Amino acid sequence: MKFFIDTADIDEIRDLAETGLVDGVTTNPSLIAKTGRKFTEVVAEICAVIDGPVSAEVTALDAPGMINEGRKLRQIADNVAVKVPLTPDGLKACKALSAEDTMVNVTLCFSAAQAILAAKAGAAFVSPFVGRLDDIGGDGMALIADIVEIYDNYAAFTTEILVASIRHPMHVIEAARLGAHIATMPPAALRQLYDHPLTDKGLAAFLDDWAKTGQSILES
Numbered sequence: 001m002k003f004f005i006d007t008a009d010i011d012e013i014r015d016l017a018e019t020g021l022v023d024g025v026t027t028n029p030s031l032i033a034k035t036g037r038k039f040t041e042v043v044a045e046i047c048a049v050i051d052g053p054v055s056a057e058v059t060a061l062d063a064p065g066m067i068n069e070g071r072k073l074r075q076i077a078d079n080v081a082v083k084v085p086l087t088p089d090g091l092k093a094c095k096a097l098s099a100e101d102t103m104v105n106v107t108l109c110f111s112a113a114q115a116i117l118a119a120k121a122g123a124a125f126v127s128p129f130v131g132r133l134d135d136i137g138g139d140g141m142a143l144i145a146d147i148v149e150i151y152d153n154y155a156a157f158t159t160e161i162l163v164a165s166i167r168h169p170m171h172v173i174e175a176a177r178l179g180a181h182i183a184t185m186p187p188a189a190l191r192q193l194y195d196h197p198l199t200d201k202g203l204a205a206f207l208d209d210w211a212k213t214g215q216s217i218l219e220s
């Protein structure tokens with residue numbers, strides 16, 4: 001399973017890139033707005049830090065506008081994935097940009113029917129938003145299970161399932177259990193994956209006992 005981080009904060013991205021566990025980055029207009037910085041500069045910086053796909057979202061609503069914006073974003077770096085919304089125009093743009101060998105991430109997917117359309121439009125990634133579905137009393141993980149099952153039926157569907165709107169480690173675990181290709185998560189959720197109180201407790205006990213021996217590994 002690949003891990004993407006869902007942020008446009010370059011300091012966070014640099015810090016987490018050092019773990020060696022980050023395979024890509026997703027951004028959206030809200031995350032870019034939070035930085036208060038110029039969109040294209042932020043995307044260029046992220047692309048220089050991360051080897052894998054970096055999603056940058058268009059804001060035009062019509063297909064020609066999205067295609068123009070997508071072409072511009074694509075020129076920033078080879079690892080830019082152009083993000084388009086799951087609308088009829090978004091999928092037209094997806095088809096056109098994919099035909100030009102641009103990676104396209106179709107975002108704001110909330111149903112299996114939409115995921116089928118994204119795959120048919122040649123998307124490199126489809127982003128079902130599990131957290132936002134859970135927020136309104138839906139079942140985000142049931143959607144992931146449906147998409148995995150459907151895509152598995154068709155060898156021609158090469159779109160990767162990028163589980164988005166992740167809120168906590170259980171979302172990541174469930175997505176992995178279902179065989180989703182990618183989980184994109186906020187930095188805090190990635191850091192939470194490391195945590196277990198028994199790890200902290202066990203380490204403290206080991207180090208206490210070790211200190212009593214008076215030994216040092218490097219000096220023995």
Ligand code: E4P
Pocket residue numbers: 006026027028107127129131132164165166184
């Ligand atoms: C994914 O690409 C989106 O940017 C993101 O996961 C949305 O998450 P949110 O629902 O926490 O805003």
